[in-house]
Amino acid sequence: MNWPMTQLRFDPLLPWWAIAALAVLALLVAGFALWRGLRGWAWRGLAGLAAALALAGPALEIGSRTGLSDIVILIDDRSASQTLPERGAQADGAVDALTRQIAALPNTELRRVTVGDNADGTLLATEMARAIAAEPETRLAGVIAVTDGRLHDPAMLPASVPAPVHVLLTGRPQDWDRRLVIEEAPAFGLIDQEITIRLRVEDQGAVPPEAQTGSVNLRLSLDGEDEQVVAVPLGQPISLPLTLDHAGQNVVQIAFDAPAVDQPGNGELTDRNNAAAISINGVRDRLRVLLVSGEPHAGERTWRNLLKSDAAVDLIHFTILRPPDKSDGVPVNELSLIAFPTQELFMERIEDFDLIIFDRYSVRGILPPDYYANIASYVEGGGAILVSAGPEMAGVESLYLSPLGRILPARPNGQVLEEPYRPRLTEEGRRHPVTAGLPGGEGEGGDPTWGRWLRMATVTPDPGAQVAMTGVDDQPLLILDRVGEGRVALLTSDQVWLWGRGFEGGGPQLELLRRIAHWSMKEPELEEEALLADVSGDLSVRFTRRTMSDAAGPLIVTRPDGGTEEVPLTEAGPGRFAADWTAPEPGLYRLADGDLRRVLALGPAAPREFEQTVADAAPLAPLLAATGGGVAALSDGVPDLRTVAPGRIAHGRAGLGDWIAITPREAASVTGLERRPLLPGWAWLLLVGGLILTGWLREGRAGRGSGGAPRAGAGAA
Structure with a gap:
């Protein structure tokens, strides 16, 4: 949509001080003429002001503007936690519905931003700040995030946004989860001396009554051997003593079984945070x-x-x-031996x-x-x-x-x-x-x-x-x-x-x-019989099998999800067989070759995405409050999308469900510009000259009227 835009501009021929001086002089002359009683004082003043105005170069600036569309940013959280029950389907439905509603709005564009997995967790705040910075502030009508609220970069949230920010929260009201939290674990420990690991098992969300047992059985093992079961209370920090029995890496595996529930589909969200692997380097004191x-x-x-x-x-x-059998004749009391x-x-x-x-x-x-x-x-x-x-x-x-x-x-x-x-x-x-x-050991010829x-x-x-x-x-x-x-x-x-x-x-x-x-x-x-794993990258591992045998492998790798795969080993030297392998995901892996067993922890046993899994919009609450946005649970359906004027309430609940709103910005850009003088130069000359002539004529007409009747006493002269 185009519409004209007209403004008055000035292009002075002299410095503004000179023009102002001329205008002041015109006013002084007019004032003096008024004081002397001259009838053309006003015309003289107007002529001076007109001359000053002509020197100021007034012009009309005529431009044309084109209206710009409003922009709505839709942030689609597709991190790993969004794969939990029903969240993927909820996100798909919300994104499709919002896309249709925004497309139906006049003069409105959609910017879709997808947040994927990252080694540091869900970086939703970073993606949001980047998307907002990429758009003109005058065109931003709203920001809508489809997420479970579990972001890991809250410090990157913008302090303010010139449009309402809304959260469409995935998840279910009955969601709950039980997780293992390692509060403190040493990086190294002395062999044959006791060390302590502090941990707790806690529940989140709507825990069903049958799962509120008050305690849980914790399974502990060192390097995958000799598993022990210990009952620990829920929600309370506990200290577990541990004694390392060998130097080098000791992998402590701690886990508990998923709690049983009566109703199908009412179990905990995931068991990925039910286990942890802690690598402790065993060192000898002396x-x-x-x-x-x-x-x-x-x-x-x-x-x-x-x-x-x-x-x-x-x-x-x-x-x-x-x-004792030495006989040298030296008395014992004269010896200096210990x-x-x-x-x-x-x-x-x-x-x-x-x-x-x-x-x-x-x-x-x-x-x-x-x-x-x-x-x-x-x-x-x-x-x-x-x-x-x-x-x-x-x-x-x-x-x-x-x-x-x-x-x-x-x-x-x-x-x-x-x-x-x-x-x-x-x-x-x-x-x-x-x-x-x-x-x-191996020279020329062996x-x-x-x-x-x-x-x-x-x-x-x-x-x-x-x-x-x-x-x-x-x-x-x-x-x-x-x-x-x-x-x-x-x-x-x-x-x-x-x-x-x-x-x-x-x-x-x-x-x-x-x-x-x-x-x-x-x-x-x-060790002549050993299974080593050297982690060279985030998920890249080099397996080395040392053995006195002529062959080794294949290596059996058990993934965190319970699946297994075989990794063939190739000879890398006498008694050494190796293989390079890349793990599909972080977690706890079990390695086996014959009687040898080893536990390998790649990254955290539970990725950051699964540390806290119950949906919660609390990390985004300050931003929502600052922008007037709101939270709508997708378990109740996709909210309607409306438009409201800036400063009005941008969310609410109606008879048919929740609604959220964006604020149209009516932004425009200038597409053309033309400047025309207010009057041409000759017109200014005519105007100034006409005013001066009019003033002169007024004064002259007054003089002729008083000279037509002779004054008294003139004849006597």
Whole structure:
């Protein structure tokens, strides 16, 4: 629609002060003439003002305007929470009905904005602010949001909107939900020390009577094993004690079953927020290591230097300098030696140690047989022992001949080989994490580039033991074994110190000994049978399966919805199989390959969309109040759309249901502009000249009238 628009404009020929001065001068002249009684004073004043007005350049500005349509913004929330029962159908019906009603309004346009899923939740406020900013303020007639009200960016809501904002609320009056809330959980915890997780189970919405039980059974498991059931009260914060039993990632899974209800369709909205997975990194406070050296020798300080260089290790080191059978004639009261506290170390406080190392230790009457038996029981119960043997292993003082022999992974043959040899990795050694990938282990032609050792004892390994390295004529050099819950490592040579001295180029002495020690203490990164998951992106995962077998997989992945899929693994190196995989959604995933199980948490177990699920328009209430908008529940039907004048009530309830309104803005844009002088220049000259002439004539006519009759006394002159 077009209509004209006329305005008076000025285009002065002189500065405004000069024009004002001329007008003032004209008024002064007119005033002076009035004071003198001149009859043409008014005409003189009008002539001056007309001249001033002509210099001001008055002109008529004639423009044409075109009316602009009003704009209504329709925000369609299609986030994950809108997939809950009936909400999708309600949103579809509301959007279709509003689209038809807005299309039927004259001079009105619709702007539809769809809000989808986002890693940060429902960003409805951000999309609303962006859509409002993109439209001219003078054309915005209203904003309508079809949503469940569960937005996660309330700080982004605009402070004010020049039109009413309405919310069409999805959901049902009977909606309710029960959710698990983790109030506090540590990011790490010390192994074998108690930590606490604070949580609560709460209800929201219209909870049916049969579900108001007052308590719920909570299921707890660590790394998917040994599930426990604990009854906890509803709505009250509780503290759950937990003890981590291994280093590295510990996944704590907490869940409860969906409550049972009598009527179908009256259950809780979703069970996606009934579980949570918490990743807690287990760390050791201090690694306590007992090192017992049977006698001083060239490699004794190798172990000491290794263990003392690690700030996380508390080392107790004893060297047997004077065994009981030694007779040197020195009185006992003149010796400066510390007595070996065998009772305290091997009977009373043996459980305090994470690892016991026997370095060239001989059975020479220092420890009674019961002590060796107690050490063996310590290993079978979960402890670790490492034996670094020398020639004594082949003699009558061998540890194998003590009660400790029942847990050693090899039987001595009674022979010591005194000849140079180069340690080599076996097939098992190339796969085992303790020796796999040792620097220099695979040189040109597959031969190691390490320096040679000069001595070793020969042994026969047990059938279940793993031989990782060999020496002379492929004799076992490094043997690893598991005994009960514990671990045993046997090194049949005391020559590893040659690598540290750089003999013939040396070798990875510290790395090898470090791996042996930490494998003995069950460090997760050195487990030979392990299932690892490295999360490289939001949902991108690299699975790594370490195994001593020739094949692995496929990996069975159980998704949060209970479905499963197989992920094939490909060989990535000796003893390692890997696969890259992308999860379909955040949540808790269970991995299985054979007897190995693992729980993987990608993002929160319950996405933000399902943390709070009962529809509620409270986050939008301040904006609705500021703009005069209202809330209409779609469970009662789609409201009618009306138009009202700005400042009037924009929502209400009629006999047939709710109604909402928009405010027409009647905005327009200028499409043409023409400027015409109020009078042409010659007309101004005629006007000014005519006024001056009229004033002169008025004054002249007055003079002739008074001169027609001679004045008295003129004849006498």
